[in-house]
Every structure is written in C-alpha cells, then in structure tokens.
Amino acid sequence: MGAARRYWLMKSEPSAFSIEDLQKAPGQRTCWDGVRNYQARNYMREMKIGDQILFYHSNADPPAVVGVAEVVREAYPDPTAFDRKDKHFDPKSSPAKPTWDMVDIKLVRKFAAPLPLDLLRRQPGLKRMELLRRGSRLSVQPVRSEEWSRILSLAGT
C-alpha cells in the first residue's frame, strides 16, 4: 500500500489555459509547465500519481474552482525553463541542473457549474483554506481532505 492520496489546488488564468483547453487537449492531458515559484515547485515534487487536483480559474470573472484533475506523471524537469525564447525562460536552470519541475495532469471532470471564490468564502468549513487566505498567491497549494469533501459536495455528484 502506498501513502494516502493527497489533494491539491492549481491555478490557471483561463486566458492562458482553461479547463476547456484541458478538455480539448489530446487525452485530456497536459503538462503543467511555467511554475516559477519555489514553494509551488516543492508542492509539485510531493505529488504522486493519482493525487487529485482542484482546477482553479484565476484572474477570471468570477474567479472559481471549475473542476477536478489528477496527477498522471510525477515531477520532472520543465523544459520551458531552458528555452531562451520562452516566456518562462530561466538562465539559472539547465538540463544538467534543472531548477524547475512540472507534473502531468489529466481531466477528471469539469463541474456542471463553477464554484466562485465568494461562494467558497461563505463556507464555514473552508475558513482555513490556503486559497482564501488574505494575500495568498501560491499557484500550487495543498488542500485538506475535509476541504476537498466540502468542495466536492458543493459541486454536486
């Protein structure tokens, strides 16, 4: 038996990559490249195949949790960091000594209706969520199992 399945939340600006983009992607899979924050990277390094992810639309109207994905490949070097022409190029990172990692994720389901941030803020059971912390900007963050269940029940099953 492996460790218990863990839960996460990942933010994406829908103008850059939305859950609809994930739906349309080959195999409904994508690599999660472009993360350039150490804490977010470290969380991705903790992810195991089968871990569940809340897909969140940031800088959206309204900002909302829009569905569920799961980890299908564990952390490996993010090649966009080596690409001088890429927006997320980072000279500190090299193929020999990569600084930045990514994981692959796969769509599990898109919610029938998005769960907007203000709805989540009104849930007594979600008070401690990282997403709802004032000034929180972390794009990859852990979610407690009780928060996960609360959100999934809000989404309806």
Next chain:
DNA sequence: GCCAACGTTGGC
C-alpha cells in the same frame, strides 16, 4: 485600472 501582498534582486 488600482493596489495590497508577496517574492526576488542587488547594493551596501
């Protein structure tokens, strides 16, 4: 568009 919060950089 504004701006608070946060992370990173670089001078000292």
Next chain:
DNA sequence: GCCAACGTTGGC
C-alpha cells in the same frame, strides 16, 4: 544579513 526597489499575482 539587511532592506529598498522592483516585478508579479490576482481580487476587486
């Protein structure tokens, strides 16, 4: 090691 300046995130 401190901290001011700067850039980014992301809600509003």
